[in-house]
Amino acid sequence: MRPSLWIILPDSPTTRRAVDSYAVPHVRRVLTGLLCLLSAAAWAGPAPQADPDNAQQVQRGKHIYQRFCALCHGVDLQGQPNWRQRKADGKLPAPPHDASGHTWHHPDAMLFGIIKQGLVPPYAPPDYATDMPAWGDTLRDTDIWAVLAYIKSRWSAETRKMQQELANEAATQALP
Numbered sequence: 767m768r769p770s771l772w773i774i775l776p777d778s779p780t781t782r783r784a785v786d787s788y789a790v791p792h793v794r795r796v797l798t799g800l801l802c803l804l805s806a807a808a809w810a811g812p813a814p815q816a817d818p819d820n821a822q823q824v825q826r827g828k829h830i831y832q833r834f835c836a837l838c839h840g841v842d843l844q845g846q847p848n849w850r851q852r853k854a855d856g857k858l859p860a861p862p863h864d865a866s867g868h869t870w871h872h873p874d875a876m877l878f879g880i881i882k883q884g885l886v887p888p889y890a891p892p893d894y895a896t897d898m899p900a901w902g903d904t905l906r907d908t909d910i911w912a913v914l915a916y917i918k919s920r921w922s923a924e925t926r927k928m929q930q931e932l933a934n935e936a937a938t939q940a941l942p
């Protein structure tokens with residue numbers, strides 16, 4: 767069937783031939799192109815995430831980490847000494863981000879939230895006193911995902927798997 771083209775083109779043997787030989791395949795090509803574009807747009811949509819296997823993202827994250835995070839969390843992600851003990855001011859030192867800390871106990875989405883918003887509810891009690899800054903005004907979302915990708919790239923495959931399992935458990939518990 768040759769659909770809507772007949773509405774705009776006069777029906778004569780010439781136009782019929784023209785439509786057969788050119789317009790219909792052409793329209794098809796245009797439509798196929800549009801469909802490809804649409805599906806490409808749909809693919810561009812998924813939420814950004816931290817991919818420790820994406821070398822480019824990890825490299826970017828490493829730069830950002832060294833510039834903004836290493837000061838407290840350590841150039842080698844080792845954290846501050848005695849990080850489990852509160853300091854004289856009652857605040858906790860910066861924990862390591864390697865497997866010896868507890869960063870991997872949390873799902874990516876929560877870590878993203880902590881980095882972007884700081885340790886405020888729902889990540890910490892209201893008015894929680896902490897030295898961890900909120901980075902939402904300094905870093906773009908893609909920077910934060912990149913830092914996370916770098917941190918995760920420093921975990922063993924086993925630690926990454928455990929984080930995923932804990933995240934899955936947390937997701938199940940969150941269901942009504």
Ligand code: HEC
Nearest residue numbers: 834835838858859860861868869877880881896897898913
């Ligand atoms: C001025 C020091 C400081 C800087 C700079 C800093 N942090 Fe922190 N961060 C802390 C402290 C202190 C804590 C622990 C806070 C607490 O529990 O009270 C913390 C906690 C965290 C946590 C939670 C860890 C967990 O296991 O619960 C994450 C994630 C984190 N920081 C990521 C980052 C990232 C990413 C950067 C760089 C963009 C950064 N931090 C820069 C001091 C800092």
